[in-house]
Structures are given as structure tokens and as C-alpha cells.
Amino acid sequence: xxxxxxxxxSGSGTNxxxxxxxxxxxxxxxxxxxxxxxxxxxxxxxxxxxIPSKVIEHPSFGSREEFDRALSSTIDKINPxxxxxxxxxxxxxxxxxxRFKNRxxxxxxxxxxxxxxxNTHQRALDAGxxxxxxxxxxxxxxxxxxxxxxxxxxxxxxxxxAKTLAVKILEKEHILYPQVVxxxxxxxxxxxxxxxxxxxxxxxxxxxxxx
Ligand code: GRF
Numbered sequence: 001x002x003x004x005x006x007x008x009x010s011g012s013g014t015n016x017x018x019x020x021x022x023x024x025x026x027x028x029x030x031x032x033x034x035x036x037x038x039x040x041x042x043x044x045x046x047x048x049x050x051i052p053s054k055v056i057e058h059p060s061f062g063s064r065e066e067f068d069r070a071l072s073s074t075i076d077k078i079n080p081x082x083x084x085x086x087x088x089x090x091x092x093x094x095x096x097x098x099r100f101k102n103r104x105x106x107x108x109x110x111x112x113x114x115x116x117x118x119n120t121h122q123r124a125l126d127a128g129x130x131x132x133x134x135x136x137x138x139x140x141x142x143x144x145x146x147x148x149x150x151x152x153x154x155x156x157x158x159x160x161x162a163k164t165l166a167v168k169i170l171e172k173e174h175i176l177y178p179q180v181v182x183x184x185x186x187x188x189x190x191x192x193x194x195x196x197x198x199x200x201x202x203x204x205x206x207x208x209x210x211x
Contacts, residue, residue, distance in 0.1 A: 019181060
């Protein structure tokens with residue numbers, strides 16, 4: 001059975017595009033795209049591919065909980081197997097995360113547990129790191145701290161800037177995220193009792209590392 005996915009975005013949606021391109025051959029279908037920001041390019045991508053989309057603007061809600069509830073009720077109508085955060089720049093509250101427990105994925109532009117939060121490329125440069133990368137993880141109630149599924153990394157060159165790193169890391173993300181979503185779609189990937197299982201084997205805390 002095809003895995004039904006809802007994708008949440010806040011911006012240009014290059015990861016969304018990578019997922020749209022991978023979907024037909026990867027056993028999942030994107031049922032809906034939801035953005036918390038109007039006018040972002042990710043919405044154009046959805047429209048071009050005839051994927052229903054919805055904007056739920058967070059500033060029009062009085063609290064995080066109210067926004068989360070509106071988001072939940074939109075997602076409930078779809079009843080997806082998986083929720084994929086693809087550049088979704090909102091922290092989801094505990095109630096939302098519990099409701100969709102074990103079926104929310106996020107991609108983060110750092111080698112978690114290093115650099116949760118924003119500005120990850122500059123932070124890696126400032127720390128003099130030799131390596132940098134991207135992580136896909138299950139979403140739990142702690143920001144960017146859920147169980148890691150997979151990471152991919154690059155070596156940092158002396159000439160790298162936050163901008164060049166962002167470009168290189170995005171290229172990695174566009175391969176890594178569809179791969180992980182296809183694992184979930186085919187039933188190979190699960191979160192059970194806070195442990196990440198791939199092909200029924202518990203992954204190490206750093207997930208499945210491709211580099
Ligand atoms: C990516 O770097 C992702 O890791 C982060 O936000 C960025 C989104 O980019 N969460 P895009 O909107 O998919 O182009």
C-alpha cells in the first residue's frame with residue numbers, strides 16, 4: 001500500500017522538490033503540503049505538481065497551542081502515515097508531537113547532536129570543525145533532538161563560507177531525505193520504544209551514516 005505523506009514547509013522547498021521527484025518510484029504519495037508562510041516558493045512547487053496545499057499562518061493564532069491544533073485538524077482530515085518536516089521553521093508543541101507519535105520526520109542541516117537550532121553552518125565554521133553535514137531524525141518533544149535515523153557529511157574546506165556550506169549540505173539533503181522517506185514508506189524504518197529500527201535492527205545513536 002502506498003504510504004500517504006503530508007509535508008510541512010516554510011520556504012523555498014528544495015527538499016520538497018526532491019521528495020516530489022522521488023515519490024513515484026519510492027512507494028509514497030504526497031497528499032498535501034502545508035506552509036505556515038504564505039507566498040513561499042514551495043507552494044508553487046506543490047501547485048505545479050497538482051498537490052493540494054494549505055497555508056496556516058502562525059501569526060493569526062494567539063498561541064503556539066492554537067496554531068498546532070489548527071495544523072492537527074488539517075492533518076487529521078488527511079490521516080497520513082507520515083508527516084515530513086521539510087524546512088518547516090516552527091517548533092511543534094508536545095501535544096502535536098504526541099498525537100502523531102513515531103510518524104514525524106525532520107531534516108536538520110548539521111551533524112546532530114551538534115548544532116541544534118539555527119545558523120548551523122556558521123557555528124560549524126566558528127568551531128573550526130573539519131566535517132559538517134545533515135541529519136534526518138524522528139521528531140520528539142525536544143527541538144532537533146529526536147532519535148537519529150541517518151546522516152551524511154562533507155569535509156569543510158578552508159575556503160568554505162556559511163553560504164558554500166549551505167549549498168553543499170542541501171545537495172546531500174536532497175539525496176538523504178528521499179532515501180529515508182522511502183525506507184519508512186516500505187516499512188523498513190520504524191521508531192519503537194524510542195529506538196530506531198531499520199530492517200528490524202536497532203540503529204546506533206548516530207543512525208545509518210552514509211559517509
Ligand atoms: C534545509 O537546510 C533543512 O535542513 C532545514 O531548512 C532548509 C530547508 O530548505 N530544516 P528547503 O526549503 O527544503 O530548500
